Amino acid sequence: MSIPVHDVLIVGGGGAGLRAAIAIAQASPDQSVAVVSKVYPMRSHTVSAEGGAAGVIKSDDSKEHHCNDTIGGGDWLADQDAVEMFVEEAPKELIQLEHWGCPWNREPDGSVAVRPFGGMKIKRTWFASDKTGFHMLHTLFQTSQQFDPVTRYDEHFAFDLLVHDGRCQGVATIDQRSGEMRIIGARAVILCTGGGGRIFPFTTNAAIKSGDGMALAYRAGVALKDMEFVQYHPTGLPGTGILITEAARGEGGILLNRHGRRYLQDHDLGTPLDVSDPRHPQLKSMELGPRDRLSQAFYWEREAGNVFEDEMGSYVHLDVRHLGEEKINKRIPFVRDTAKNYVGVDCAFEPIPVRPVVHYMMGGVDTDINAATSLPGLYAAGECACVSINGANRLGSNSLTELLVFGKRAGLEASRFARENPQIAIEAIAARANDEAARLKSLHTQGKAGEESIAPLRRELTSAMEEGAGIYRTQAKMDALCERIRELKARVKNLRVTDTSRTFNTQLVNALELDFMIDAAEALAFSAAARKESRGAHQRLDFRARDDDNYLAHSIAHRTDGDPKISYKDVTITRWPPKERVYGK
Numbered sequence: 001m002s003i004p005v006h007d008v009l010i011v012g013g014g015g016a017g018l019r020a021a022i023a024i025a026q027a028s029p030d031q032s033v034a035v036v037s038k039v040y041p042m043r044s045h046t047v048s049a050e051g052g053a054a055g056v057i058k059s060d061d062s063k064e065h066h067c068n069d070t071i072g073g074g075d076w077l078a079d080q081d082a083v084e085m086f087v088e089e090a091p092k093e094l095i096q097l098e099h100w101g102c103p104w105n106r107e108p109d110g111s112v113a114v115r116p117f118g119g120m121k122i123k124r125t126w127f128a129s130d131k132t133g134f135h136m137l138h139t140l141f142q143t144s145q146q147f148d149p150v151t152r153y154d155e156h157f158a159f160d161l162l163v164h165d166g167r168c169q170g171v172a173t174i175d176q177r178s179g180e181m182r183i184i185g186a187r188a189v190i191l192c193t194g195g196g197g198r199i200f201p202f203t204t205n206a207a208i209k210s211g212d213g214m215a216l217a218y219r220a221g222v223a224l225k226d227m228e229f230v231q232y233h234p235t236g237l238p239g240t241g242i243l244i245t246e247a248a249r250g251e252g253g254i255l256l257n258r259h260g261r262r263y264l265q266d267h268d269l270g271t272p273l274d275v276s277d278p279r280h281p282q283l284k285s286m287e288l289g290p291r292d293r294l295s296q297a298f299y300w301e302r303e304a305g306n307v308f309e310d311e312m313g314s315y316v317h318l319d320v321r322h323l324g325e326e327k328i329n330k331r332i333p334f335v336r337d338t339a340k341n342y343v344g345v346d347c348a349f350e351p352i353p354v355r356p357v358v359h360y361m362m363g364g365v366d367t368d369i370n371a372a373t374s375l376p377g378l379y380a381a382g383e384c385a386c387v388s389i390n391g392a393n394r395l396g397s398n399s400l401t402e403l404l405v406f407g408k409r410a411g412l413e414a415s416r417f418a419r420e421n422p423q424i425a426i427e428a429i430a431a432r433a434n435d436e437a438a439r440l441k442s443l444h445t446q447g448k449a450g451e452e453s454i455a456p457l458r459r460e461l462t463s464a465m466e467e468g469a470g471i472y473r474t475q476a477k478m479d480a481l482c483e484r485i486r487e488l489k490a491r492v493k494n495l496r497v498t499d500t501s502r503t504f505n506t507q508l509v510n511a512l513e514l515d516f517m518i519d520a521a522e523a524l525a526f527s528a529a530a531r532k533e534s535r536g537a538h539q540r541l542d543f544r545a546r547d548d549d550n551y552l553a554h555s556i557a558h559r560t561d562g563d564p565k566i567s568y569k570d571v572t573i574t575r576w577p578p579k580e581r582v583y584g585k
């Protein structure tokens with residue numbers, strides 16, 4: 001078998017992966033760069049981002065404010081050196097994207113337009129209508145095509161990292177078009193595989209977001225960090241989980257319960273308040289409060305019987321009618337289309353039914369500020385990585401910018417590593433190919449005798465996750481979830497793969513993805529059960545307060561043959577000592 005070798009191999013063709021590829025191609029045209037993607041790159045989840053990307057550009061804003069919002073929004077779990085670096089680089093990256101052709105919306109005077117976004121106390125979210133991710137990914141994709149050294153392995157599914165001599169030296173993939181296994185050698189590998197929201201039943205995440213990169217790193221001995229922090233977005237469509245972007249609230253949309261009350265005025269810290277008591281501060285930021293708080297408010301409204309309950313499940317109303325048709329068509333046209341197509345509601349005339357849905361994973365592959373993991377030669381960037389700038393709760397619109405800032409950084413660091421470590425153990429990698437081929441063959445053939453079907457097992461996993469690690473958590477429920485995961489982990493080894501065809505065998509890929517999902521779920525559940533406090537997106541009914549004395553620390557999950565080993569790592573605090581997280585008091 002001939003084995004191609006690249007200087008840097010990037011797994012993932014979304015925003016982070018393509019930004020990394022461009023950075024290397026520009027800085028080191030002599031190096032060979034490759035991008036492996038399980039879907040055609042333009043179908044990566046980045047394409048579906050709507051609202052925008054944050055970066056300081058206006059005179060009423062400052063980098064200090066952006067750092068403040070990000071660190072406070074993350075409930076002081078973000079590493080502050082990484083946040084400062086991110087905030088510093090953010091506008092440079094967004095301007096760079098403009099130069100590559102990204103059509104940012106403009107103010108009438110021609111300057112870049114920014115919109116408000118939840119948890120950002122000053123307007124700083126750049127946007128391209130409500131199709132920001134689409135335009136950003138197009139821009140990156142077309143730019144990446146200008147460079148000769150970028151080789152693409154489209155529709156190749158990466159199923160193992162090739163580690164030899166304590167260093168990552170390549171990836172084992174399946175070429176889904178031919179069904180052939182393809183081993184690709186590399187002097188450095190960057191994981192840019194996105195998140196894993198699909199381990200929950202209601203999610204805005206595309207079906208391809210199954211936590212693959214997290215599981216690949218975890219299996220190779222790299223820790224997963226802060227996995228218990230899962231962001232619910234307060235406005236997904238009931239049933240499908242399809243996102244109604246935060247831009248709808250940024251532009252002035254309001255949330256109403258079934259009594260037509262703008263219920264956020266009754267909540268603070270997600271707990272119902274006695275509003276007749278004047279001592280209670282109101283959540284003045286209301287619909288522009290952070291996502292975790294808004295999702296928690298929904299939970300309490302549901303407990304109080306204030307939400308709609310019918311065949312669509314539980315939901316409240318998002319009302320944008322007062323914006324008027326003209327503004328809706330200009331600023332949030334995609335919201336109007338989405339609501340029409342998926343729930344039959346024309347939002348210019350009727351409120352949209354919405355509910356909290358899983359949207360983003362703050363946790364991921366543990367990296368340092370340079371995107372390096374603990375495994376030499378392995379880097380990670382984008383949603384699959386945890387640097388961490390998002391702490392316990394990401395602020396909307398920081399993620400798209402994070403892809404650019406850390407995608408570029410990962411690219412440059414991996415390129416440097418490849419240059420300094422040119423030797424590669426090609427024979428050892430080739431030998432591994434035989435093991436990998438045998439593993440795949442056994443899934444293909446012996447898989448037929450397996451007793452577990454993929455879809456029911458996946459449903460069991462996702463509903464267990466919602467039950468045990470939803471918006472509010474308790475020890476008993478998380479312990480039950482951990483027990484459930486032990487069982488599912490054993491059962492997933494006995495999956496039945498009846499499709500033996502070679503071309504686009506989606507059943508085989510689904511089986512491999514489910515196996516990855518269970519690994520990501522395992523790290524998440526055990527990290528959650530161990531954190532006995534409430535912080536950001538990790539809210540416990542049995543430990544209501546944040547506990548900085550014991551838990552101002554990143555949780556670190558290492559895979560073992562049994563349960564994962566959970567330990568803690570210090571948070572980097574530079575200039576922002578922890579304080580109470582308040583909005584609008």
Ligand SMILES: Cc1cc2nc3c(=O)[nH]c(=O)nc-3n(C[C@H](O)[C@H](O)[C@H](O)COP(=O)(O)OP(=O)(O)OC[C@H]3O[C@@H](n4cnc5c(N)ncnc54)[C@H](O)[C@@H]3O)c2cc1C
Nearest residue numbers: 012013014015016038046051052158194382383397399400
């Ligand atoms: C509906 C929606 C709207 C959003 N809106 C916003 C917003 O307005 N602003 C904001 O800041 N953030 C937003 N986010 C979050 C943000 O879009 C994502 O965090 C970000 O796009 C992730 O980019 P990525 O490059 O890390 O991964 P992705 O874009 O998800 O790309 C992952 C890549 O990895 C590849 N891959 C994965 N597994 C494998 C494998 N096993 N083998 C080979 N290839 C693999 C895929 O093919 C894909 O190319 C939104 C998210 C969603 C779901």
